[in-house]
Amino acid sequence: MARAVFIVVPKGNRTYSFDKTVLERLFENDGEEDRKVVSISIAGAMRTGKSFMLNFFLRYLRAQYVRHDISNWLGREDDPLEGFAWHAGLDAVTNGIMIWSEVFLCDDHPSGEKFAIVLMDTQGFFDHKQTTFDHSAIFSLSSIMASTQIYNIMKDLNQSNLNHILQFSKEGIVNMRLDCTTPFQRLVLLIRDGANPSPAKYGLEGGENLLRHRMQGLLGSTVREFFESMECFLIRHPGLDAAESEGFDGRLSRLEPEFVKLLETFVPMILAPEKLTPKILNGQALNSGNFVSNFEFYAAFYSEGAVEGFTGLIDHNCALNALNEAVKEYRKLVDRKRKTPSKLTLALLKSYHDVAKDQSLNYYDDRVKIEPEIAALYRLRLEQEMEKIYERTVQGMAVMIGSNNFEENLVDRFNACVNDVIQKIKEFFPVIGSVLGEIWRSIPDEWKTDVGNEIKKRIVERFVRGVSEALGEI
Ligand SMILES: Nc1nc2c(ncn2[C@@H]2O[C@H](COP(=O)(O)OP(=O)(O)OP(=O)(O)O)[C@@H](O)[C@H]2O)c(=O)[nH]1
Numbered sequence: 001m002a003r004a005v006f007i008v009v010p011k012g013n014r015t016y017s018f019d020k021t022v023l024e025r026l027f028e029n030d031g032e033e034d035r036k037v038v039s040i041s042i043a044g045a046m047r048t049g050k051s052f053m054l055n056f057f058l059r060y061l062r063a064q065y066v067r068h069d070i071s072n073w074l075g076r077e078d079d080p081l082e083g084f085a086w087h088a089g090l091d092a093v094t095n096g097i098m099i100w101s102e103v104f105l106c107d108d109h110p111s112g113e114k115f116a117i118v119l120m121d122t123q124g125f126f127d128h129k130q131t132t133f134d135h136s137a138i139f140s141l142s143s144i145m146a147s148t149q150i151y152n153i154m155k156d157l158n159q160s161n162l163n164h165i166l167q168f169s170k171e172g173i174v175n176m177r178l179d180c181t182t183p184f185q186r187l188v189l190l191i192r193d194g195a196n197p198s199p200a201k202y203g204l205e206g207g208e209n210l211l212r213h214r215m216q217g218l219l220g221s222t223v224r225e226f227f228e229s230m231e232c233f234l235i236r237h238p239g240l241d242a243a244e245s246e247g248f249d250g251r252l253s254r255l256e257p258e259f260v261k262l263l264e265t266f267v268p269m270i271l272a273p274e275k276l277t278p279k280i281l282n283g284q285a286l287n288s289g290n291f292v293s294n295f296e297f298y299a300a301f302y303s304e305g306a307v308e309g310f311t312g313l314i315d316h317n318c319a320l321n322a323l324n325e326a327v328k329e330y331r332k333l334v335d336r337k338r339k340t341p342s343k344l345t346l347a348l349l350k351s352y353h354d355v356a357k358d359q360s361l362n363y364y365d366d367r368v369k370i371e372p373e374i375a376a377l378y379r380l381r382l383e384q385e386m387e388k389i390y391e392r393t394v395q396g397m398a399v400m401i402g403s404n405n406f407e408e409n410l411v412d413r414f415n416a417c418v419n420d421v422i423q424k425i426k427e428f429f430p431v432i433g434s435v436l437g438e439i440w441r442s443i444p445d446e447w448k449t450d451v452g453n454e455i456k457k458r459i460v461e462r463f464v465r466g467v468s469e470a471l472g473e474i
Pocket residue numbers: 045046047048049050051052053085086087088089091092093094095122123124125192193236237238241242243244248
């Protein structure tokens with residue numbers, strides 16, 4: 001029978017163990033290696049209804065992807081809420097990172113891609129027994145492996161919530177030696193017991209409104225940089241039974257109807273086929289095999305001995321530095337070529353890219369004499385990074401000439417026009433020179449230094465102004 005199983009278990013003393021076999025077993029029955037993994041996780045403060053919410057996710061997943069009928073996905077009024085362990089009270093329930101032992105298969109994504117959906121539950125933050133290191137370990141490990149991370153927040157989104165997300169993300173980036181600027185994917189801030197706005201303002205509308213207000217300023221924009229996308233959903237209080245009653249079993253009939261209505265919007269917003277996003281790491285959508293190996297890779301940063309000195313740490317740092325240097329080298333090579341006076345065409349740019357890419361890869365290979373597996377991993381990242389830069393350059397050229405369908409003859413025409421202007425400017429300079437000469441000769445010798453400099457300055461200023469006015473008219 002399906003149940004919640006540990007994949008990351010806290011071992012104390014800031015270390016965690018990772019159970020690879022659990023994950024491997026999870027995908028054993030899938031049978032289709034090329035299915036992409038969609039991974040949904042929930043994180044946030046302890047005792048705030050995270051596991052409770054995931055159990056509604058399970059109800060939807062079963063209806064949508066097992067029974068293929070979502071007409072009554074929320075279930076019967078008096079069914080107890082089951083699945084991930086949850087209960088009332090002060091004591092923390094969820095530990096480490098748990099995963100539901102059943103994957104849900106989606107074959108009806110609009111793109112035609114086939115997905116395997118996994119659900120992750122995480123240990124709540126701010127338990128007095130844990131340190132910030134533990135929070136950041138749980139947050140960043142679940143975030144790096146989740147295509148959608150739900151961050152559960154009580155009552156309101158305030159500066160301290162944002163500070164926590166920022167701090168945990170930053171620490172995670174350092175601990176896991178992540179090298180990209182946007183390491184995490186989709187973040188959904190779920191505000192529970194929302195602060196009583198008018199009814200129309202709950203849900204996504206209320207959440208987005210809150211996001212607009214609270215994310216202003218440096219803190220908000222810095223947090224945004226860590227995630228590819230960010231949404232916010234405001235959900236109301238579930239009613240006193242859910243919040244306070246010890247014997248409450250989660251049945252719908254004892255929840256506030258308005259809360260249930262909001263669940264009907266929120267859960268499909270995360271799990272409906274068209275809302276699913278596969279997990280992408282280093283530019284690559286992960287299939288089940290890659291999902292397991294990447295989880296193992298990132299969890300290793302938190303395994304025993306990792307804090308004091310992760311065995312591969314030196315190799316990772318070495319590869320990372322070489323990768324960054326090789327990317328710089330690539331940019332330098334392409335830029336230098338682009339500055340040569342020949343006309344820049346798409347074909348030429350591609351040839352510059354190919355040569356620079358080869359040279360940068362050689363540059364990397366020469367510097368990286370480490371564990372081959374680690375070297376290969378970062379080499380792949382290097383290639384992807386260079387391809388990304390190249391694609392952006394091609395797109396930039398297309399935008400520059402006002403067309404998304406890049407046409408080489410337009411670039412040729414643009415270059416010819418620039419050459420024409422340069423030629424005219426060259427012809428113009430002797431004229432300026434002779435006028436200046438005449439003025440110069442008519443100036444008394446004792447004025448020459450100051451007046452001469454002033455005239456030169458004014459001509460340059462007038463020239464620059466003329467050019468910028470002309471460009472402004474384009
Ligand atoms: N106030 C309030 N309580 C809720 C909400 N949803 C669930 N609860 C209650 O919160 C309590 C804790 O629920 P859990 O799902 O175990 O909370 P958790 O965040 O997973 O807790 P830990 O695993 O200990 O971090 C239960 O009594 C739920 O009935 C909500 O939206 N608001």
